[in-house]
Amino acid sequence: MxxxxxxxxxxxxxxxxxxxxxxxxxxxxxxxxxxxxxxxxxxxxxxxxxxxxxxxxxxxxxxxxxxxxxxxxxxxxxxxxxxxxxxxxxxxxxxxxxxxxxxxxxxxxxxxxxxxxxxxxxxxxxxxxxxxxxxxxxxxxxxxxxxxxxxxxxxxxxxxxxxxxxALVRPQGPERIATARALEAAAGLLRTESAAAGTAAGGAAPGARAAAQARHGAAAAVNAAWHTLFLVPPARTPEKAAARAGLERLLVRAEAALGGAGAGKEAEDGVGGEPNPFPPLGRAVREAPVAQVDREAEVERLRGWARDLRRGRPLPWVALSAAQAEELRGIEAVEESLEGGAARAARPAGGHVAGRAAAHLAGHAAAAGGGELGGAGDAGLRRPAPGRPRGLRAVLARLAPGSPxxxxxxxxxxxxxxxxxxxxxxxxxxxxxxxxxxxxxxxxxxxxxxxxxxxxxxxxxxxxxxxxxxxxxxxxxxxxxxxxxxxxxxxxxxxxxxxxxxxxxxxxxxxxxxxxxxxxxxxxxxxxxxxxxxxxxxxxxxxxxxxVTNRRAADRIDVALERVAQAEAAASRLLAAVTAGAGGVDDALEAGWARDRLVGALVELREAAEVASGEWWQRALPEERIAHAEQRGHRVLAGLVRRLSAPALAA
Incomplete structure (x- = not known):
């Protein structure tokens, strides 16, 4: 103490x-x-x-x-x-x-x-x-x-x-602002990691700490933006579905920063002297979207998109690769199969809203003259994973006995x-x-x-x-x-x-x-x-x-560490399956859920550590365990982001 x-x-x-x-x-x-x-x-x-x-x-x-x-x-x-x-x-x-x-x-x-x-x-x-x-x-x-x-x-x-x-003037204002914040946080992460890499040879600890803080901030901003989109009800018109899909594509691009070179070095060499269980990621690092372009150009591009969102300009078209588009087509196929025959029979004339949104997006892309089209899969919108308490149940769970x-x-x-x-x-x-x-x-x-x-x-x-x-x-x-x-x-x-x-x-x-x-x-x-x-x-x-001390603040860290360990283990299994080419569309959906569960667990761990570190009278915190858990979690998260950097279902 x-x-x-x-x-x-x-x-x-x-x-x-x-x-x-x-x-x-x-x-x-x-x-x-x-x-x-x-x-x-x-x-x-x-x-x-x-x-x-x-x-x-x-x-x-x-x-x-x-x-x-x-x-x-x-x-x-x-x-x-x-x-x-x-x-x-x-x-x-x-x-x-x-x-x-x-x-x-x-x-x-x-x-x-x-x-x-x-x-x-x-x-x-x-x-x-x-x-x-x-x-x-x-x-x-x-x-x-x-x-x-x-x-x-x-x-x-x-x-x-x-x-x-x-809402009468800017019906998408809040979700556009949340997406802009995620893009800005991703740009900040890329710039901070570039600066940290420039001073790494001299062993500058402040640069490494700044990069870690920027990574946490970017993950939290992207996570918050996804959950803002999850609060938007399902689109009933092709235009609204296309707008939602456009915001998701921008978030995918922001999320790609989490799988960039800053995490890639850990992915190749391992953490804490341990061997990397995913050797193919070394090659994936060089193929990551952020690594294919100049970092400064990507920073300016992300910031430019954020300015467009804030000023109410039309959504920019963000290109996805052929592999990403193929994954989206599979996701939409699964979504349609999950709807059931009754739902398909009740579908309005003109087809699936998502499919019509894809046509709208395709027309927009053709008019803009840019980007690789993802076909119908472009409208495979992310959704929260089932099984987590929401609404009143989530509030009551946070107030249950033992709550911090x-x-x-x-x-x-x-x-x-x-x-x-x-x-x-x-x-x-x-x-x-x-x-x-x-x-x-x-x-x-x-x-x-x-x-x-x-x-x-x-x-x-x-x-x-x-x-x-x-x-x-x-x-x-x-x-x-x-x-x-x-x-x-x-x-x-x-x-x-x-x-x-x-x-x-x-x-x-x-x-x-x-x-x-x-x-x-x-x-x-x-x-x-x-x-x-x-x-x-x-x-x-x-x-x-x-x-009146809060002794449960340190206990919350133990719970958060366990959650990170569980989320990391599940993500590692799925990542190994996807890397080996054994996973199908269902595994891709599960990997998308695992990615967002891991992000949520890492954000919760960092918040728990910050809360406990600010308690005036508290037992010593497991700083090494926290650092090790965050390093491993960010490494696995980077792999998931690189492998699944397209709109998939999310937690």
Whole structure:
């Protein structure tokens, strides 16, 4: 067991903003502005907290394709309304502030675990907890609760419409962005491995580490892009099927970077002095798609395709080899045989959608004058492998006993309760901000929580200064308050991806304004209370984070290592069969599933190692086992990518 150092310098360092920050920002501004304007016209801005509860749901699910977003956002809205209902009911029935703090802490813990289990993405549990914790301390009568929940539900429906509106203009926007990120990550991997190869003679360890990180990032980006495509429902028109197939071809090209020369050296020589069980791969390395072209040209090509995707240009035509096209034809034949006679009898006039999509693709390629055609097989779309839990079953599996999310939930519940009670002890009458602060700092491990605590404290302090400076403008009237609230929301989304503290500079005055619409505390009291709550919440929350250790973080590594070993063994058997020429179409499909299972296992292992390495008090990690497992896994993955670098079924 050893204590790990807690970083400071990297905590405040600014990063590049996320490419699509403006989408949730503009959606939230529109969803907030419409009800705010209506309440202003009615003279009922005291209800703005309840309309904001539903409107802020527009911040969620922007990474999902529109069909999946349409299903996910109602759950976010229902979760927000249910949390608000619990908070308002408790506020109307419970007089004890200490008990309200305890209830708010339990709700905050539930938000953290459910958001992590569903992997809903940014902004995670923070918005839900902020709204609910605030509502626990809003003066309320039981008879008012239905109206207030109705307002939240109505604005939640408005948020759904706002988030779905871009589908009318760019129906494939999310999957195109995910594919562009995969292409950019693949280009980064090729460039990083080229730089690492140039310094390999001098034994430069930083270059090797950078190449390993780039390989992990590329695998994760490609894996995320495939799973984004898996959320797209089956195409019902040739045009949609052709567009989906075009994105898959681009992902295949991005995936080919994982089987390039950087992994090929390991494939020829073996790992850790062990002989390579697949000698034919030495020749395959020289035949890999990335090795046949100049790396710099391939980097520019991948980046150019990513720019085209982001700008909404027509999908570029990506050529596949004759062998890849032949494999696709076999895949489509298997897919048709799996449909059964009844399905074929019910097929609409004009033939199989995939087959018609192939004709569409063939016409597009002929018009473009480029590429090797894959025939009907070009539409052999990848699908998730059967047998893995999905939907509600997957969420419940992540929350089952033994889950690594349970210690995080315990941290949140205990830390928020103690922070709220400590805030009460120093004289703050409504300590919800301490609860929110404590809930916001809890991340995957102690190191990240420490960084978030520093960022939250710094950002809130600067945000309080900004709020103080703008008090003369705020006091000019409610219209100015509404305009500032929307501006702060836009600024928060623009800055929070660069660093959390920078986003908190805008979030803090926005939160103060939202509470000001319903109550009118003196500015000095409001600012003093928020500063006390911030310091108490961050300090007590961090102390609980260190005290409540997550011993299961290292156990998760053992589970991840076992998963990698199993996925690697299965992939090795299939790769040996394909290399020997003994595999048929069914084996090719299984190899495609094995490839994506191996990618998922490697990504999970790296995430588990990073989480465990950030725990402040933890047993020594099996660094050599992790490195060896990743090396062998990447070597086998490279072989699978080279042998099956065409759209096949996937896990």
């Amino acid at each position: 050893r204590a790990r150092p807690l970083p400071i310098r990297s905590t405040v360092r600014l990063r590049r903003p996320v490419d699509s920050w403006h989408k949730p920002a503009l959606s939230a501004v529109v969803a907030l502005a419409i009800p705010d304007a209506a309440l202003y016209a009615l003279g009922r801005l005291d209800l703005i907290l309840y309309t904001s509860a539903g409107a802020m749901c527009a911040l969620y699910a922007h990474g999902l394709p529109y069909a999946a977003r349409a299903r996910a956002l109602p759950w976010v809205v229902l979760g927000m309304v249910a949390s608000l209902g619990i908070a308002l009911t408790a506020a109307s029935l419970v007089a004890s502030t200490a008990l309200l703090v305890a209830l708010a802490s339990l709700v905050a813990a539930a938000h953290k675990m459910v958001c992590d289990a569903t992997r809903i993405g940014p902004p995670g549990n923070l918005i839900l907890t902020f709204i609910a914790a605030s509502a626990f301390f809003v003066p309320q009568r039981l008879g008012q609760v239905p109206l207030h929940l109705g307002l939240a539900l109505g604005t939640g429906a408005l948020a759904w419409l706002v988030c779905m509106a871009p 999310l349970l210690p995080i939930g315990a941290r949140v519940a205990i830390g928020c309760a103690l922070a709220g009670w400590a805030s009460m002890a120093v004289g703050v009458g409504h300590p919800y901000w301490a609860v929110v602060t404590a809930a916001s700092i809890y991340q995957a491990n102690t190191t990240l929580s420490w960084q978030r605590a520093l960022q939250r404290t710094l950002g809130n302090l600067l945000g309080l200064g900004l709020f103080t400076a703008l008090l003369p403008l705020i006091h000019t009237g409610q219209l100015a308050m509404i305009a500032l609230t929307l501006a702060f929301q836009l600024g928060a989304e623009a800055c929070i991806t660069r660093n959390y503290w920078l986003g908190s500079v805008w979030v803090t005055p926005m939160a103060l304004l939202l509470t000001e619409f319903g109550s009118h505390l003196p500015a000095t009291t409001l600012i003093a209370d928020r500063w006390i709550d911030t310091v108490v919440g961050a300090g007590v929350g961090l102390a609980c984070c260190i005290a």
